[in-house]
Amino acid sequence: MVEVQPERVLHLNDREAGKGDLVLYWMQASQRTLHNHALQFAVSMANGQKLPLVVFFGIDEDYPQANERHFKFMLEGLSEVQNELERIDTRMVVRRVEPWKGALALSREARIAVCDKGYLKHQRDWRRRFAGEAECTVVEVESDVIVPVGCTGGKERYSAAVLRPKIHALMDGFMMPPDNVRPTLGSLDLSFEGLDLADSVSVLKGLWIDRSVHGVDRLEGGTYNALQRFRGFLRSGLDLYGIERNDPSRGIQSDMAPYLHFGQISPLTLALEANEAGSPGTEAFLEELIVRRELAVNFVSYNDRYDTFECLPRWASDTLMTHSMDLRKYTYDRKELEEGRTHDPYWNAAQKEMVVRGKMHNYMRMYWGKKILEWVEDPREAFSTALDLNNKYSLDGRDPNSYAGVAWCFGKHDRPWSERPIFGKVRYMNDKGLKRKFDMEAYVSKVSMMGG
Ligand SMILES: Cc1cc2nc3c(=O)[nH]c(=O)nc-3n(C[C@H](O)[C@H](O)[C@H](O)COP(=O)(O)OP(=O)(O)OC[C@H]3O[C@@H](n4cnc5c(N)ncnc54)[C@H](O)[C@@H]3O)c2cc1C
Incomplete structure (x- = not known):
């Protein structure tokens, strides 16, 4: 066990300590109590200053590309966190609000505010606006x-x-x-309005969110x-x-x-x-x-262009655009792809696995993305189609790995290979390779038994 390493800690503003009488931990990216450096840092601050700790989480019903599937999984985890914090006499305030605004409201009662670190553009923007407007010291602690x-x-x-x-x-x-230190002063008796997540199913029902994709039961959050x-x-x-x-x-x-x-x-x-x-x-x-x-x-x-075709290295975008007019034997629109209606049973199975289970096998993810590039006429359109489908149905979608994974199919983090139609110098994959290496009929049959 060690104290939080200084490399994980960053002061986001140069404000003095606020006038409030609590330490606020704005939990957003690190939704856990176990091995959470930001939480531990906040506990140390609270104990050092003899103040109670209050934890805040903002549920953003308009979170980019999030739907019921994602909210269900997240609430299952947050319900456990709220319960764990209660066991150490610590109040976790959960509100339906744009997260940084919710944190800002509570920071008016804080001497110091601690936040964790998500890496996507909107998460960075939230922290920047929070630290800019908060009237107390704001410290970021990186734990993920x-x-x-x-x-x-x-x-x-x-x-x-x-x-x-x-x-x-x-x-x-x-x-x-990190050290596993408990808060010495409790905060459960401080009264704040917020959601009780003990019954996360009811909370989920009450949210004003995109219901186009239902939750999955095979993977439960927490x-x-x-x-x-x-x-x-x-x-x-x-x-x-x-x-x-x-x-x-x-x-x-x-x-x-x-x-x-x-x-x-x-x-x-x-x-x-x-x-x-x-x-x-x-x-x-x-x-x-x-x-x-x-x-x-x-x-x-x-790379701020991580969610667009423009994030690719020059050699990859150039070669794909040079070959964008090449004749394609098969083409599909987004709806046909989404519904898994291609000529390729392996691809259809992979798409179904993601839609039904909320997660596609890693190797199939590569094949799946490569085929979208092959079957959608414009490589830019192919890129956004792959990203949108991945993020809509995958429980782990909208993650740094989602952007890197899709971009990899288009040449990111890879090297040029020998040139061929459509793909140019970008690495190619085909169904013959799948059949040669694996029992693909077993995979298709496994997915067909998943229902949906
Ligand atoms: C087109 C495409 C889309 C992808 N979309 C996502 C996504 O939305 N979310 C996501 O988390 N990952 C994504 N990946 C990366 C990878 O497929 C998944 O991380 C992996 O399949 C997750 O399953 P697992 O946790 O069972 O992995 P395991 O094999 O058990 O690996 C453990 C952990 O290692 C990391 N990891 C494994 N493989 C990779 C990899 N290739 N690249 C980066 N990290 C990896 C993950 O954090 C994973 O949870 C994508 C890859 C591709 C090619």
Whole structure:
């Protein structure tokens, strides 16, 4: 256990301490109590100043591309957090409000406000506006990566090969969990209006949100569920991870992405437990969890065009535009794709897996994105179609990994390959490769049994 490392901490304004008599933690990205550096930092501040701690969360019903599926999963996790905080006599105020405005309202009663760190543009913008208007000190504490994003050079890195040595050189220094200190003064008796999340189903029903995609029951949100699932994976998946994770018929994967996306589990918790397992699959797992995932965080942090075709390296966008008029044997519009009505049973199964289960197998995600590029006439349109479908149906959508994953299909973080129609120099994938390597009929049959 260690105190929060200074590299995770950033003062967002230069205001003096406010006149209020509490410490506020605006929880938004790190929706958990376990291994949450921002929460621990706020507890230390509160204890040091002999003040109570109040935690705030703002439910943004207009959150970009969020629908009932995402809200259900998030509320399941937040309900657990509110309960956990109550057990340590700490008030968690949850309100239906634009998050930074809700935090600002409560900050008027605070001496110091602590926030965590999400990486997307709107999350950065929220913090900037909050810190600009708050009348107290605002401190950001980064908890959702192993190596804080600024430690690897403060600029966009071209590929995993470039980022990997930097991460490897630093990661041991960040592999310690933060202290687990409890608040010494309780705040439950302070009265604030807010939602009681004990019955998250009723709260969900009352939200004014996009209902076009229903929640899924196979993956339930919250840290407890994440840990249960992950420990099952450590027992029966991790040993095979290095050799069989790509096989869509096997499902050798942790399913941690939705939990990581909502901050319901810390990558640190997963890395520590995977290390302790001492499995032959540990190294491959940490490569994905740390290097690949943090490459995506680096990408969205330093490339503001991450959600558009313009984020691609020049060689990739040029080659795709040069080949944009090439003859396509099959073309589909967005509706046909969304409904999984192509000639390709493997692609249709992958689309169905995402629609029904809220998550597509990693290897199929690559194939799925490549085929959208092949079948949609304009590469720009293909890019936005892939991103929109991914974000609409995936529980882990709207994540740095969503943007990096889709962009990868179009050449991001990759290198030029030999030139061919439609793809130009961008890496190509085909169904023959799938059939050669995996039992694809088993995958299709597995998905067909998922219902929906
Ligand atoms: C077109 C496309 C779209 C994608 N969309 C998303 C998305 O919306 N959300 C999302 O989290 N990931 C996305 N990915 C990356 C990857 O497919 C998922 O992270 C992975 O499938 C998540 O499943 P898991 O948690 O069971 O992974 P596991 O294999 O168990 O891996 C553990 C963790 O490592 C990280 N990881 C694994 N593979 C990758 C990878 N290729 N790149 C970056 N990090 C990785 C994830 O955080 C994952 O949760 C996408 C990839 C592609 C090609």
